[in-house]
Amino acid sequence: MELGLNGKVALVTGASRGIGAAICAELAREGMDICLVARDAAAMADVAASLGNSAIKTHIHTADLRQTDAAQSAVDAAIARFGRLDLVVNNAGATKRADFFTLTEDDWQDGFALKFHGYVRMTRAAWPHLRATKGSVVNIVGIGARGGSAEFTIGGSVNVALLNFTKAMADIGIEQGVRVNAINPGLIETDRFSRNVERTMRERGIERESALKFLLSTSRTNRVGRPDEIGALVAFLASEKSDFMQGSIVDIDGGSNRAL
16 A cells, blocks of 8 residues: 655654564655664664665664653654654553562653653654644554553553553644554564563463463464554554544454453
C-alpha cells in the first residue's frame, strides 16, 4: 500500500532492537528519514545499516530517556539534522515483572521514569514541530493495560496511565492538528519475550517448546506476533490513510484480550 510517507521524518525511541528496530525498518521502506533514539549507539548503528533503503537519511541519537532533558535533546537533534518532524513513535521502556512484595521503591520509580515520563517528555518536546507539519504520535503501550496481573503491577499501572495520556493528548490534538494513537502489542518475538520464555522454563522446570506452549495457552492465542507486524501498523497510523483515527487504541495481540 502506498502510504504517502516518502520524504517525511520520524523519531523512534527504543530503536536499537526488537519492536523499535522493526518500526524503523518499516518506516524506511515507506521512505521516511529516521532519527533513532536509544541508549546503545552500536546497536542503533547496526539497525541503521540494515534498513536497506539508500534513499533515506538516518541520524543516531544516544540518550537515556530517564533523564529530564533527554527528550528535548533528542528532538533538537532531529530538527537540526532534518529540519522537520512528522512522526514520533514512543517505544522505549520495559518494566520489571515480579511478585509485588519483592518490588522495591526504585523498581517503581524506574518503571515510571523511562516509559511513562519518557513518553510524556518526548510528546511535549516534539509537539510544536508536529503541529507545524500536521504530524502524529504513536505510543507503543502494551496489552497488559487491559487487565490486572499479579506479576505485572508496575507494567500494568504504567500502561494504563499511558492509555489515558494518549486519549488526553488526542483531545488536545483535535484542535491543534496532531493525531495521537496507541498500539497495545501482545506476545511479540523480541528479546524480552525470550527472557519470559527462559523464566518460565526455570520456574516450571520444562523445556523451551513446553514453555512456549504454556505462554500461548495462558494468552489463548495461536502464535507469537512478529515485530514487523507492529511496524506495519505504525506506518499505517502515521499515514493519511488513518486520518480519521484520533485517540484510537489498537490491540494487536492475536485475540488474547477479550474485554470490550
